[in-house]
Amino acid sequence: MAGNRAASADPDALSWYEATARQRVVALADPGSVREFLPPTERRMSPHLPLFDLPRAFDDGIVVGRATLDGKPVLIAAQEGRFMGGAFGEIHGAKLVGLLRAAIELKPAAVLILFDTGGVRLQEANAGETAIAETMRAIVDARAAGIPVIGLIGGRAGCYGGGGLIAGTCSRLAVSEGGRISVSGPEVIETNKGAEEFDSRDRALVWRTMGGKHRRLIGGADAFCADTVAAFRRAALDLIGRAPAFDLDTLEAEQARLESRIERFGDCRDATDVWARLGVNDPDSVPAMDTRAFDETVARVREANHDAR
Amino acid sequence: METLTFRHTTKKPLPGSVPNAITGVVASGNLEILLERVLPPDACEVAIETPIAGYGVVWEAVVADFVARAQPGGLRISINDGGARPDTVSLRLLQGARLMEA
Amino acid sequence: MTEWRGERNDRDARVQAGRVHADGKVVPAGSVVDLLEAILRPGDRVCLEGDNQKQADCLARGLAACDPAKIHDLHMVQSGIVLPEHLDVFETGIAKRLDYSYSGPQGARIARMLYGGQIQLGAVHTYLELFARYFVDLTPNVALIAGVSADRDGNLYTGPNTEDTPTVVEATAFKNGVVIAQVNQIVEKVPRVDIPGDRIDFVVEADTPFYVEPLFTRDPAAMTETQILIAMMAIKGIYAEYGIRRLNHGIGFGTAAIELLLPTYGEKLGLKGKIATHWALNPHPTLIPAIESGWVKQIHCFGSEVGMDRYIRERPDIFFTGADGSLRSNRAFCQTAGLYACDMFIGATLQIDLMGHSSTITQSRVAGFGGAPNMGSDPHGRRHPSDAWMKAGREGQIVGDPALMRGRKLVVQLVETFGEKLVPTFVEKLDALELARKIGLELAPVMIYADDVTHIVTEEGIANLLLCRDADDREQAIRGVAGYTEVGRGRDRAKVEELRARGIIRRPEDLGIEPLDADRALLAAKSIKDLVHWSGGLYEPPAKFRNW
Numbered sequence A: 001m002a003g004n005r006a007a008s009a010d011p012d013a014l015s016w017y018e019a020t021a022r023q024r025v026v027a028l029a030d031p032g033s034v035r036e037f038l039p040p041t042e043r044r045m046s047p048h049l050p051l052f053d054l055p056r057a058f059d060d061g062i063v064v065g066r067a068t069l070d071g072k073p074v075l076i077a078a079q080e081g082r083f084m085g086g087a088f089g090e091i092h093g094a095k096l097v098g099l100l101r102a103a104i105e106l107k108p109a110a111v112l113i114l115f116d117t118g119g120v121r122l123q124e125a126n127a128g129e130t131a132i133a134e135t136m137r138a139i140v141d142a143r144a145a146g147i148p149v150i151g152l153i154g155g156r157a158g159c160y161g162g163g164g165l166i167a168g169t170c171s172r173l174a175v176s177e178g179g180r181i182s183v184s185g186p187e188v189i190e191t192n193k194g195a196e197e198f199d200s201r202d203r204a205l206v207w208r209t210m211g212g213k214h215r216r217l218i219g220g221a222d223a224f225c226a227d228t229v230a231a232f233r234r235a236a237l238d239l240i241g242r243a244p245a246f247d248l249d250t251l252e253a254e255q256a257r258l259e260s261r262i263e264r265f266g267d268c269r270d271a272t273d274v275w276a277r278l279g280v281n282d283p284d285s286v287p288a289m290d291t292r293a294f295d296e297t298v299a300r301v302r303e304a305n306h307d308a309r
Numbered sequence B: 001m002e003t004l005t006f007r008h009t010t011k012k013p014l015p016g017s018v019p020n021a022i023t024g025v026v027a028s029g030n031l032e033i034l035l036e037r038v039l040p041p042d043a044c045e046v047a048i049e050t051p052i053a054g055y056g057v058v059w060e061a062v063v064a065d066f067v068a069r070a071q072p073g074g075l076r077i078s079i080n081d082g083g084a085r086p087d088t089v090s091l092r093l094l095q096g097a098r099l100m101e102a
Numbered sequence C: 001m002t003e004w005r006g007e008r009n010d011r012d013a014r015v016q017a018g019r020v021h022a023d024g025k026v027v028p029a030g031s032v033v034d035l036l037e038a039i040l041r042p043g044d045r046v047c048l049e050g051d052n053q054k055q056a057d058c059l060a061r062g063l064a065a066c067d068p069a070k071i072h073d074l075h076m077v078q079s080g081i082v083l084p085e086h087l088d089v090f091e092t093g094i095a096k097r098l099d100y101s102y103s104g105p106q107g108a109r110i111a112r113m114l115y116g117g118q119i120q121l122g123a124v125h126t127y128l129e130l131f132a133r134y135f136v137d138l139t140p141n142v143a144l145i146a147g148v149s150a151d152r153d154g155n156l157y158t159g160p161n162t163e164d165t166p167t168v169v170e171a172t173a174f175k176n177g178v179v180i181a182q183v184n185q186i187v188e189k190v191p192r193v194d195i196p197g198d199r200i201d202f203v204v205e206a207d208t209p210f211y212v213e214p215l216f217t218r219d220p221a222a223m224t225e226t227q228i229l230i231a232m233m234a235i236k237g238i239y240a241e242y243g244i245r246r247l248n249h250g251i252g253f254g255t256a257a258i259e260l261l262l263p264t265y266g267e268k269l270g271l272k273g274k275i276a277t278h279w280a281l282n283p284h285p286t287l288i289p290a291i292e293s294g295w296v297k298q299i300h301c302f303g304s305e306v307g308m309d310r311y312i313r314e315r316p317d318i319f320f321t322g323a324d325g326s327l328r329s330n331r332a333f334c335q336t337a338g339l340y341a342c343d344m345f346i347g348a349t350l351q352i353d354l355m356g357h358s359s360t361i362t363q364s365r366v367a368g369f370g371g372a373p374n375m376g377s378d379p380h381g382r383r384h385p386s387d388a389w390m391k392a393g394r395e396g397q398i399v400g401d402p403a404l405m406r407g408r409k410l411v412v413q414l415v416e417t418f419g420e421k422l423v424p425t426f427v428e429k430l431d432a433l434e435l436a437r438k439i440g441l442e443l444a445p446v447m448i449y450a451d452d453v454t455h456i457v458t459e460e461g462i463a464n465l466l467l468c469r470d471a472d473d474r475e476q477a478i479r480g481v482a483g484y485t486e487v488g489r490g491r492d493r494a495k496v497e498e499l500r501a502r503g504i505i506r507r508p509e510d511l512g513i514e515p516l517d518a519d520r521a522l523l524a525a526k527s528i529k530d531l532v533h534w535s536g537g538l539y540e541p542p543a544k545f546r547n548w
Helices: A022-028 A090-106 A123-145 A162-169 A186-191 A204-211 A212-217 A229-240 A247-266 A271-277 A291-299 B054-072 B087-100 C006-019 C027-038 C057-064 C084-091 C104-113 C127-134 C165-173 C225-242 C254-270 C285-292 C309-313 C331-341 C387-396 C431-439 C471-480 C492-500 C528-534
Strands: A035-037 A062-069 A074-077 A110-115 A147-152 A173-177 A224-225 B004-007 B018-025 B031-037 B044-050 B076-082 C026-028 C045-048 C074-080 C095-103 C120-124 C142-152 C180-187 C202-205 C246-249 C278-280 C299-300 C345-349 C412-413 C456-457 C460-466
Touching: A022 A062, A022 A074, A022 A229, A035 A090, A062 A090, A062 C471, A074 A090, A090 A110, A090 A123, A090 B044, A110 A162, A110 A229, A123 A162, A147 A162, A147 A186, A147 A229, A173 A212, A173 A229, A186 C528, A204 A212, A204 A271, A212 A224, A212 A271, A212 A291, A224 A229, A224 A291, A224 C127, A247 A271, B004 B054, B004 C456, B018 B087, B031 B087, B044 B054, B054 B076, B054 B087, B087 C225, C006 C027, C006 C180, C026 C027, C027 C057, C027 C180, C027 C202, C045 C057, C045 C165, C057 C084, C057 C142, C057 C180, C057 C202, C074 C084, C074 C127, C084 C095, C084 C104, C084 C127, C095 C127, C104 C431, C120 C309, C127 C165, C127 C331, C142 C165, C165 C180, C225 C254, C225 C412, C225 C456, C225 C460, C246 C254, C254 C345, C299 C331, C412 C431, C460 C471, C471 C492
Parallel strands: A074 A110, A110 A147, A147 A173, A173 A224, B044 B076, C026 C202, C045 C074, C045 C142, C074 C095, C095 C120, C142 C180, C180 C202, C246 C278, C246 C345, C278 C299, C345 C412, C412 C456
Antiparallel strands: A035 A062, A062 A074, B004 B044, B018 B031, B031 B076, C456 C460
């Protein structure tokens, strides 16, 4: 596949947030190394969307394939956040599950999942929900077989719903400032709990609560990247190198980490309260920090780095 | 969904040897275009799936202008439309042709 | 015996009646209704300050809560019909007649009320016309205005959004009217005196700060390749060609794209210092990269923009600022500047017909005019030359003595051939004509008349209407850039090629522009966050534009 014309071929200049799924994959991997499975020419499209008079995509909104990263073989999946919000449908989910299952046989250095999703596609919800469950199971199997699964999150759809659950099963996560990780989205919370509880139009609040900086500070993500493909590539290589073993010790450490987190921050009313308790000197200045200043802040926060998950 | 297919004869084949390419994303006001070099060198076929019915004459005009300008002989072009405006369609078609010429 | 002091005596009596509810000039927010009922008389002409941005919302709520048995049949004379209360008063009978300029957010409701006869409409004005009539035959008896703070003597600080206030106060205070100001707070000493206290009769400390909507913020993340292509053509085919230094931009994405291309594409073309140096413009956040790159010499503003205050304070060489450091805007002066001191107005519209008349009206909305027709018109009173103005004049001149030739203002419409939801921009007949017929307007609400328009730029190319010599040239020039709309598809292809040969239509390739180069990578900022970076952290965008 000649791939999408990149806004810029230079991974240092190419914005992750702006790039399409295919542009991200091509620019992330070693040049010329990407081999796509079930490419658009195969036309594996959703059988369900036409029933709703909705347009389909030739790849059902996900690119899967093999490539190399610094010479090491990897498997990559990338969701297209602009097609139906990157949501999981039947084909979309099956491509991801298939890729993860193939990892057991192919034994790549890692599986990279480039999340960009609002969760399950409403129009094919049963298949989508099943795909979420199967994906989590397949990730656990891959990790048990010693293959790190790394999530990269910085697209406009964020990583929500089932995508947020799947991210929780990954070995390590990298996130950019624009990236968001959560299960219920801002609108869902507002609809169920009211605007007083969570005003979904207050975008500063949304990012403070679910955005990349918050997730990094509380250790929900393990690396923070500038919004370039090159930064995500460096983060992926780094995280592959320090992925935790998948054993009882790791799981118990993760359980302990989450328990202490809810105990320590459960009564906080706002993310800035959490940051203050984490020891950030001027919590209100965090959203405006550039990457370097933020990295320095993270370096002083003990909880941001851990060997659990 | 409305399905439209236009077949044209071109004066020459599209230069280059890239077998296939894809550009664009199916999103509101956007579209994806899949180009495959699978037809005889003087033939071009453009097949469109669009959720917005009733714009057949506009599609016909956009495709005809593109074929006259790019002479995309040999290409089968498949479009999944998300309600793109004609100028966006023209731009993506030209982007696609450029990818195939590379 | 002729009475020469009737108005003055009447004014004094009103102020006297109002004092009962005040401590000196200061009135608590809870007494607004009592104050208004004491001062207003049935049939009064009232300006309830509703500007493009700033709203006297506390006083608007107060007026709407007055007893219609006491206060009725008011004649409202204000530039903006923006808040629901601005129209509520017509439903209750408090107000009857209306003369205004702009009604963006209330456009649909105002159309229904005009149709239903609840409003007796005088006219829909441009800003300058309405301001002018304040001094001739629409002088307010009472003005209800808004400011940031006031002292107990009534000295008023308007903050960066001065906007219409000085004009309204000038007309009211010096012609026996009563001026009531709402302020966010009463202070010992105001940061600067925008309106001297002897022109203010009462000051109301509002229950909540007045609301300002960010109207001029365009998110670079939403800019499309088509808008970038159009912007490239405008820069190369118009700004560079005519050497446009003094100008006004509309608020659309097309002009915002131009602003973001100046430091990149404009720089590459070697145009820095040669174009776009002096502006009549609201403080558009998208102009920050051009300012920071040294393109812009100075900017005078109609109003301010939410989030730009700190940035403006730190750039006094560029903006007009007061002794306190904050922006001083003034709508009347800036509109005058846009009309007389700018060589070009460039902006978008919703509909253009075959002659080049344009309108932002759709069938069910009366959005009004604001200032676009003032700036988007050729001021025949202009007498100072400039290269751009003279060149346009030469292109448009066909007959007469060359010694008597004068210049032309460039009025450029920057549009995409299709708008939202595939609605065509180019039409055989403007919806405005049908609307005028339906609600009985004497004048069709045309935003910019065909004889003022000099160029139309679309993704298909530039139509230079100055060079057209007859009606057929003009119609085909417009059809020739109308793309795949019905109007565009109806063009005479041979005639369009002839117009292209004569330079009346210029395609991207005629300008040496490759459409595939129209890439978001050309934007000096691709996101609001990039604008914050360009500003050195001084720009503080409102929450709804953030994604961090």
